[in-house]
Amino acid sequence: MRVDRVDIPVYDISLLRNIWEGREKKYKNKQKKEHERVQKSALAKINQQWQYRIACKKLKSNEVEVLQHYLTRTALTEIQPHQDIPNTDENPIIEGIKFIFELDGDKWIELPDNLLDMTYLREWHIRRTKICKLPEWIVQFPDLCVLDIPQNGIDKLPVEIGQLTKLRVLKVNYNRLSSIPPELGECENLERLELTGNYLEQLPFELSNLKKVTHLDIAENQFASIPICALRMTSLQLLDMSINMLTDLPEDMDRLEELESLFVHKNNMSYLPKCLVNITTLKMIVVSGDTLICWPSGLKENPAIKFIKLYDNMADEIMEGDDEILETRQDHHKEFMKTYIDTVKDRETAPTYTTKVSFSCCL
Template sequence: MTGITVCCGTVNSIKSLWETRIKKSKDDLKKEKEQKGQRAVGRLTGAWEDRITLAKLKEKVVTEEGRVILRIEREEWKTLPAALAQLAQIQEWQLHRIGLQKIPHFISTFESLIVLDLSRNSITEIPKEIGKLTRLRELLLSYNRVNYVPEEIGSCVNLEKLELAMNHDLDDLPAQFSNLKKLYHLDLSMNQFTTIPDCVVSLPSLEWLDMGSNGLETLPDDIHRMDKLHTLWLPRNELEYLPDNISRMQSLDTLVLSKNKLRDIPPLMESMSNLRFVNFRDNPLTYDVTLPDLNEDVDEEENDREMFGREFMHFYIQEARKRGSQTFTSVLNVTLDGVSEIASSS
């Protein structure tokens, strides 16, 4: 019979190894249970937080003239919670001065949205999902930090009013913008445009356009294509001349061109019979002209309108024509005198 010798050290090592493995296994199971518990608590906490947030948002919902409106102003809401998507029946957002930094991607769930008013916030971009809002009529994003408009904006085919004033770095619009066939009101003032984009010129229903305080250097030669436009605000730009075709804008009744670099007024503008108010104040016009004294009964406001309005424009054109004719006559006389002298000397 052969004896088997068992080393006590080896048995103890094996025993210690198994005890360590068993302990680790128990610890792992305990840890896993704790993590599951924490996740469950987290989900429960998150659910409660969503319910609390949703309840808070519901307090901001009002109904006016049959329209469901979410109205928040002067509160801190840098981001909007996903729970808001549960209120998809809202037709109008009015969220002002709440520090909002981003339009949520779930905005596309609000298919009934008619008005999206997020002016005076800190929004930097318009999400592509905006194109899903096919019922949207008004998009108001003035006084934000938007520097890019996505091409999907062209899918908002019912948009009638768009305001993007005071976004500072905005200087272009996508070609798809011309798809907004119902747009009649557009405010692009206080940005960085150097000309009126062609996609704006081609808008068939545009009636009101403000591009004041940009960097406009020229106006498009085909500006007359905006044949429905009745109000055009272009103050505080860099315009040095006006295209003759501006005189073909037969619907235009208000034109503001103050604080540009205009040297002259196109004579053809004299034929713009529908033009009721025009302002050329603070331009370095070639001729310094003043209107005849007005009636003493005319109040200051009326006097201001007369001095820099339609009457001033007509008087300036007539004066420029007269002085231009005098200059031509003087040049002609000098030329004829020179010819006479040459003839007599020969």
């Protein structure tokens, strides 16, 4: 009787695990490289430009200007460290007629000593320096009405700022603030407050006294909710809280009876409260279409309100029955592909980060 011999392979379970983990590691590295390639690609920027153009079709000229500022403002976070602008006399710029003081360049680590001799100044414009704090003697400038100090290293505002009773504009964008002094609430003539691109999680309740503020920009911070003081700024017309950590809006948003523009793009909100319909002055709302799934029907039905949904992930599926979004997104895809194909044809060489592919589309 003949017996056939059969060899049965026996594998060590650790060997199988190593093979599987190796494949998983390769897959993750491949995903990471693809993500980096997409970030470097020009497609994302072209896509954003077409979202902007589509949204502008239904806007008036002044509304387009506001939206343009909103979309382009966030590009400041990607600016590389500023290269100092040559200045032959190496002195700050003083415009005596308008009483304006200007300082620009990373060679400045503190304010010039002779500044104290010009207490008549009405405006300070200090940009892209290495100055980390404002001096306490700022109180000696009683006529100061504009304090514009973006893109510095300022991590604290002096409490003496509350004594600048004529201050109308305060811009401290893209600094290192983690808190705001309550004394700022004493600047009752303040009309414009911009604190974009800092590390703020809350604002002091004392800012509720700023009844003349019409423009409040606290985007690109770490707010989990709208500050209570913001809801008590009764003259507020524009509120920008985009790129924060909001999950919802308060049910008493209609306290802002003069609000015209509301920017809450790039947060974690899935719905908008019904009280927004009660704000009769509202003209524009900008939200993230990727996460928002529920909103009052009155916002879209009201022709006086521009309800703009911007998408970060254009591959997301559209809910069935939303014909308006579907039509807009289809037009967007067509215009986007047509523009991209035209730009590639005009180039002498293909971009180094692109991969040669073949595709067909119906435009």
